[in-house]
Amino acid sequence: MFSLIRFFLFLFLLLKGKTNHGQTLYGRATRHKDVSLCSVGALAFYLMFRFSVTREFESFTLEDWLENSKWFDIKLLVDLQGFDNTKSLKNRSYAEAVKMVLDFLGIPASKLVHLGRNLGAKLLEMLEEEIRLIESLGNWNPSMQGSCYSTKLPMQPIRKLAGFTDANGMYYNPRTVVEVDESLLRLTPVGCWVYEAHEAVKVANRDGGAGKFTAMNFLSFMMMLNRVFIQDAAAMLVLFPERINHPLFRLEVFGSEEFNVSFVVVFVAIAILVFLTNLFFYFKSYKLKMQVALNDENVSPLD
Numbered sequence: 001m002f003s004l005i006r007f008f009l010f011l012f013l014l015l016k017g018k019t020n021h022g023q024t025l026y027g028r029a030t031r032h033k034d035v036s037l038c039s040v041g042a043l044a045f046y047l048m049f050r051f052s053v054t055r056e057f058e059s060f061t062l063e064d065w066l067e068n069s070k071w072f073d074i075k076l077l078v079d080l081q082g083f084d085n086t087k088s089l090k091n092r093s094y095a096e097a098v099k100m101v102l103d104f105l106g107i108p109a110s111k112l113v114h115l116g117r118n119l120g121a122k123l124l125e126m127l128e129e130e131i132r133l134i135e136s137l138g139n140w141n142p143s144m145q146g147s148c149y150s151t152k153l154p155m156q157p158i159r160k161l162a163g164f165t166d167a168n169g170m171y172y173n174p175r176t177v178v179e180v181d182e183s184l185l186r187l188t189p190v191g192c193w194v195y196e197a198h199e200a201v202k203v204a205n206r207d208g209g210a211g212k213f214t215a216m217n218f219l220s221f222m223m224m225l226n227r228v229f230i231q232d233a234a235a236m237l238v239l240f241p242e243r244i245n246h247p248l249f250r251l252e253v254f255g256s257e258e259f260n261v262s263f264v265v266v267f268v269a270i271a272i273l274v275f276l277t278n279l280f281f282y283f284k285s286y287k288l289k290m291q292v293a294l295n296d297e298n299v300s301p302l303d
Helices: 039-054 062-066 091-105 115-126 131-137 144-148 155-161 191-208 213-239 241-245 263-273 286-299
Strands: 009-014 025-030
Touching: 009 039, 025 039, 025 155, 039 213, 062 191, 062 213, 115 131, 115 155, 131 155, 191 213, 213 241, 213 286
Parallel strands: none
Antiparallel strands: 009 025
16 A cells, blocks of 8 residues: 655755856755765754754744844854854865765765765766756756756656665655654754744734745745654664764753653564554654654565
8 A cells, every 4th residue: 555755855046156157056855765864854953953052043033034134144054163143154164074074984085065066976877867867956057948947856866866766766765754743843942933933924924914935935944844853863763873872862852752762662562563563653652653664664665
């Protein structure tokens, strides 16, 4: 029996770069099959850890959200030392951080700032993707049709880079089907403010004619990313339990009864599930539900 899988497509505007030349270009990604390689999950982890330190937006009022100058200049990548969220992380600081990781992994590389763009094309070549689709995803040499009349969403290479190479690249990601209770969502550094802010802006747009749809869309995106965070954190702890010592997992949400369950209970429950496949719905632990979903990945309906 097939079930619907939520497909998350992440689009971001590239404001400037060597390939723009006055064109509007976008980066695109979806949630990776492997949680340890997922760029969307990594963004969620970064923002949750950042907001847990900086407490940004927690004191925002509806008036703040409706005034673009209060938050439009806040940058995505910032330096938490001498924190100023309106100043972008410098290329040198970014390159040094990338180099530190590559040195730890023993991987030599010289083009650090554009490492992802460089590797993306090479990975797709190794996956035998068509050159025209690689060029489309990488925003290289767009034709008139590509630059003016295309959705600019080459789905096949997007799915391949996310690890979906079997079954003609069809998307099946078990992490996305484990729904998150609202009580858990509200315990995160984003969840403690985003739902009230979203509702307030929605009402202001609907009833007051505020017309602040950028704020509305941003808050909707943060709500989605909040769900991704819980799902990917649960998957990370199931697959890599040693990560529990990372400071990120000291957040309140991971100490809650709804999220946690001892590994003894997990393994006992999974043994029972061999005979009663639906038993896990009776457990309140979110981590247990994720454990079951990840175990079921080996019986993908796409195989």
